[in-house]
Amino acid sequence: MTAFLWMLGGAAAGAVIALILYFLGMCIELINCACNIVTCNCDGGDAIPAMWSGNSFLSVLLFCAIAGAIIGLIYGIYKMKAASNEAARLREAEQSEEAKKQRRKWADEVKQKALSIANACEKNAKNYKPLVSPSYKANVQMDTIISELANASELKGKVDAMAEDAKSKGGVSK
Amino acid sequence: MLVFDAVGFTLFGIPGYFFFAGIGFVVSISVFIVFVVDKGYMLQRNMRNLLISMPFMIFCARLFGCISGVYRDVGMNIEISLEGIKNTGIVFYGGFIGLFSSLYFLTKKYNQDKHVLDIVAVCVPLFHSIARVGCFLGGCCFGKEYTGFFSIKYTTLILGEVSTANRIPTQIIEAVFNFCLFLYLLFLLKSNKWKDKHISKQYLLIYSIGRFFIEFLRGDIMRGVIYGISFSQVICVLIWVYLLISYYISRRYSKKMELKEDINL
Numbered sequence: 001m002t003a004f005l006w007m008l009g010g011a012a013a014g015a016v017i018a019l020i021l022y023f024l025g026m027c028i029e030l031i032n033c034a035c036n037i038v039t040c041n042c043d044g045g046d047a048i049p050a051m052w053s054g055n056s057f058l059s060v061l062l063f064c065a066i067a068g069a070i071i072g073l074i075y076g077i078y079k080m081k082a083a084s085n086e087a088a089r090l091r092e093a094e095q096s097e098e099a100k101k102q103r104r105k106w107a108d109e110v111k112q113k114a115l116s117i118a119n120a121c122e123k124n125a126k127n128y129k130p131l132v133s134p135s136y137k138a139n140v141q142m143d144t145i146i147s148e149l150a151n152a153s154e155l156k157g158k159v160d161a162m163a164e165d166a167k168s169k170g171g172v173s174k
Numbered sequence: 175m176l177v178f179d180a181v182g183f184t185l186f187g188i189p190g191y192f193f194f195a196g197i198g199f200v201v202s203i204s205v206f207i208v209f210v211v212d213k214g215y216m217l218q219r220n221m222r223n224l225l226i227s228m229p230f231m232i233f234c235a236r237l238f239g240c241i242s243g244v245y246r247d248v249g250m251n252i253e254i255s256l257e258g259i260k261n262t263g264i265v266f267y268g269g270f271i272g273l274f275s276s277l278y279f280l281t282k283k284y285n286q287d288k289h290v291l292d293i294v295a296v297c298v299p300l301f302h303s304i305a306r307v308g309c310f311l312g313g314c315c316f317g318k319e320y321t322g323f324f325s326i327k328y329t330t331l332i333l334g335e336v337s338t339a340n341r342i343p344t345q346i347i348e349a350v351f352n353f354c355l356f357l358y359l360l361f362l363l364k365s366n367k368w369k370d371k372h373i374s375k376q377y378l379l380i381y382s383i384g385r386f387f388i389e390f391l392r393g394d395i396m397r398g399v400i401y402g403i404s405f406s407q408v409i410c411v412l413i414w415v416y417l418l419i420s421y422y423i424s425r426r427y428s429k430k431m432e433l434k435e436d437i438n439l
Contacts, residue, residue: 055187056187059187060188060192063186063193064196067196067197067199067200071200071203071204071207074203074204075217078207082211082217085211085214
């Protein structure tokens with residue numbers, strides 16, 4: 001419909017251009033006629049002879065109207081095409097904007113999850129008690145060893161005293 | 175041998191030149207519309223620019239016609255008169271310069287991409303090739319007298335008198351040349367890096383070289399000749415000078431930019 005309207009518009013513009021051409025031609029003829037009168041050139045002919053012969057006006061009018069209609073039709077078709085291209089481009093841009101928003105939302109979610117995992121890990125790391133100490137505590141262990149040795153020598157002393165006591169009371173050791 | 179009488183020739187009651195110029199106009203404008211949309215430019219703005227440029231194009235074509243009248247009178251060693259200036263036609267180069275300069279001004283004014291002019295440069299030889307057929311039918315821009323293989327028996331008006339002679343069909347030669355040039359520029363325009371191809375400048379260079387040589391084959395004295403050099407050949411030389419200067423300036427500019435980049439690095 002738009003193309004058809006543009007075609008009609010083009011035809012009308014073509015017809016107007018033909019009229020303007022003939023108006024300009026008439027002005028040139030008038031100037032030419034005035035020049036002929038001023039210079040007393042009675043044999044002077046038309047400035048644009050082909051313009052006024054036969055049906056030339058109707059032919060030019062029709063030709064210009066057809067030419068205008070063709071240009072108008074092509075203009076209308078391509079104007080519609082340009083409009084549809086623009087609409088498609090806008091739609092695409094809109095869609096890409098929506099997709100961008102969705103991607104941003106997902107990225108936020110992933111980021112949030114990663115943050116909560118990191119927090120949990122940090123918390124666990126703080127409360128962690130190792131079953132075996134990786135550090136070597138020499139002094140504490142040496143103290144334990146010395147106290148164990150002291151206990152052992154104390155026990156040996158006790159056992160020796162009990163043996164001496166049994167021997168002095170006539171007991172025979174077998 | 176082809177015989178053609180251009181005197182009073184009309185098609186559907188319309189003079190041959192007007193008829194073919196009209197067809198050329200319709201076809202080239204259509205191609206312009208197609209490529210403006212295809213390249214993603216604003217159709218309405220560019221069509222408006224083109225239509226605004228049209229009166230200026232016609233004015234410059236006629237102005238150059240008047241200048242060619244002065245050139246002819248100087249060449250023929252006759253007194254320059256208003257009658258002599260009036261007795262001239264339109265000059266293609268004038269129209270081209272008028273169209274391009276006004277379009278360049280409008281694209282700058284409305285902040286449009288100047289590469290739209292490259293699309294116009296593709297359409298111009300298409301219009302010109304069709305309009306030259308109109309020249310052949312209208313009886314202007316004819317060639318020198320010649321009786322060889324490609325000659326045609328051509329009847330036309332020379333200084334108001336009917337003349338029939340075997341001539342070189344320069345109009346057809348130029349039409350074919352322009353059409354080939356259009357196909358070449360179309361090929362450049364269809365490429366992906368069309369903006370880097372300098373289509374307008376390529377058109378100016380190739381057309382002016384071709385036109386310079388075709389002018390030697392022309393036999394119409396109306397266009398003016400001084401020492402064997404026609405008015406159009408003078409414009410061809412001026413175009414070469416312009417292209418050389420613009421080439422030199424663009425080279426200097428690009429060298430300056432390279433130097434700046436080196437300093438920044």
